[in-house]
Amino acid sequence: MGKNNHEQVAQAIIESLGGKQNINNAWHCMTRLRFDIKDESLINEEAIKAMSSVMGVQNKNDQYQIIIGTDVNSYFEPLAQQLGINDNQESSSDEKKSMTAMFMDIVSGVFGPIVPAIAGAGMIKGLLAGFQALNWISADSQTVQVLDMLASGVFTFLPFFIAASAARIFKTNQYLAIAIAAAMQFPTMVDAAAAGEIDAFRVFGFIPIPVFNYSGTVIPIIITVFVLSYIYRWVDKVLPKALRTVFTPTISLFVTGLIAFVIIGPIGIHLGNGLARVIAALFEISPILAGIIVGLIRPISILTGLHHAMTPIALQNFADQGYDMLMPMMFMTNMAIAGATLAMYRKTKNQQERSVIISSALSGFLGITEPALFGVLTKYKRGLIAATIGSAVASAFISAFGVRLYGYILSSIFSLPAYIGEYFIFAVLGIVIAIVVAFISATFLSKPAK
Known part of the structure; x- marks a missing residue:
């Protein structure tokens, strides 16, 4: 997609959000455009969803989020220019946000x-x-x-x-x-x-x-x-x-x-240090329990945008002890999401939808799960349950064997070489467990298309 097309999409998004005057602020993460909106009743959500570049939308914690994918920055740059966003611009919003919303924004x-x-x-x-x-x-x-x-x-x-x-x-x-x-x-x-x-x-x-x-x-x-x-x-x-x-x-x-x-x-x-100690205490009680809890909440946290809350904890672990055991669990979650998404292929005979499922699953294996979650698993909700099961089982497994990382990496299948060492075999087995358990669970929980 050319530069002009990105600018046109950005302009269309602004118009669908009620115009420049209805947007207090905008920013982005790795896959989503995020907005602070004045009047949400002015949003034309159907128009946004109809855009070919948009994978989904979400309104959580006083943020209006538009899921774009890994190319999000190509859309944010022209959008920021059209909105006149700059480093010293102050937000025009005088509405009070909840503490949760403020935390997630930050x-x-x-x-x-x-x-x-x-x-x-x-x-x-x-x-x-x-x-x-x-x-x-x-x-x-x-x-x-x-x-x-x-x-x-x-x-x-x-x-x-x-x-x-x-x-x-x-x-x-x-x-x-x-x-x-x-x-x-x-x-x-x-x-x-x-x-x-x-x-x-x-x-x-x-x-x-x-x-x-x-x-x-x-x-x-x-x-x-x-x-x-x-x-x-x-x-x-x-x-x-x-x-x-x-x-x-x-x-x-x-x-x-x-x-x-x-x-x-x-x-x-x-x-x-307190956050790190809480996580450490959970592992001391039972690494398996820690894996189950993190594995269960991770898929839902991605859906709600709360998954970013784990990043400071992981980084603090690297700073304090030189390694982290949370990120391997995040890896297992991504693999489970990809596995459950693949299982949804048999849920439909529509070739276009099957194409979306395959591409979303591949994206999940590469560490970007939003297409799978918002484009597939929110539609096939039993698939989401299956992904959660696979995530919990695999996370419990790797936690039991102490799988850890010594540096922050993306939770992608291409990140597997970073696990080379004494925990490598358990990381590989964890991936297999995550994919297989999620796939089989989704197969049994969901009925195939007739």
Whole structure:
């Protein structure tokens, strides 16, 4: 599809949403256009669904979501231009959202744009760990050192990426946000945390700055940029115009930086550690139980958009313990969804619908499950139940054997090499279980077309 066609579709979407004046804000994740709408009664949903580029729509948590697929950015760019969205634009919405809606807006908006970076680096990190486990390369080699720089750079300096992305969501200055992230990861702080000789710095002799290593952390910088957005706007509002160019960034950086060091950073560290401990406690009670619970809720969470809530937990696990056991379960869910979708092929004799089913299943194997969920399994609801069963059984299986990842990757069949090592065989068996159980469950639960 050419550029002009993308622009035409974007224009049609805006018109079907009630026009530019009815859209407070817009952003996107890996597969969906997401909108903050003023008056939902003005939406022409049938017109949107009729567009060939649209796989489905959803209205959840005060977000109107249009499922596009992996080509979503090609549509978002002309859409953003037509809406006049820019980094410093403030939302015109004065409606109060629920805490859940606000949380999902933030998580999906922050992590969506940076997924390619963390997924690419995570794939290299996973492969590197697997090759070392198989003794194919020496851990002391310069090859490993260079590849580790490529793999670990994103995760070590993750706060920089999150700061830039969060600044777009909170409509504040990206470079000030990055500056604060840089301050929190400055060698003085990192070295002090590594040495463990002091618990806190003293500013002006009496303000304590607790010492923590913020490398790879998620929650502290998100909260900090949120606070920065309000401080920056307030300072810019109260200062005379002649002083704003120099003193707005100076005061904003100073005040927000101190708040981040004294309050937000420590609280964010403890919150992140708390989330990781909750997950760890669940695994300590029973890895199988943990697998069943995560496997059961994952398909529904993707449907509702709540699946993004697991991303900060997984990233925190990588930062704290060097590995994560949640992402392999997400992998199992995707395979189960693809397996259940394939089983729906026998539910219809319509060749066009069968084509949709096959393409949606293939997309699921490649890690993009929205086409399968919204295009197929929401229609054949017993297929969705089957996918959930397959997801739970396979997740319980791999959890029982401790399958884990050492870097963030997309949950695609092509990501399997990242599991090379002692858990590889269990990951492969888990995939087989997910697909077979989901397929057989869907076959028995659903009746074939006559």
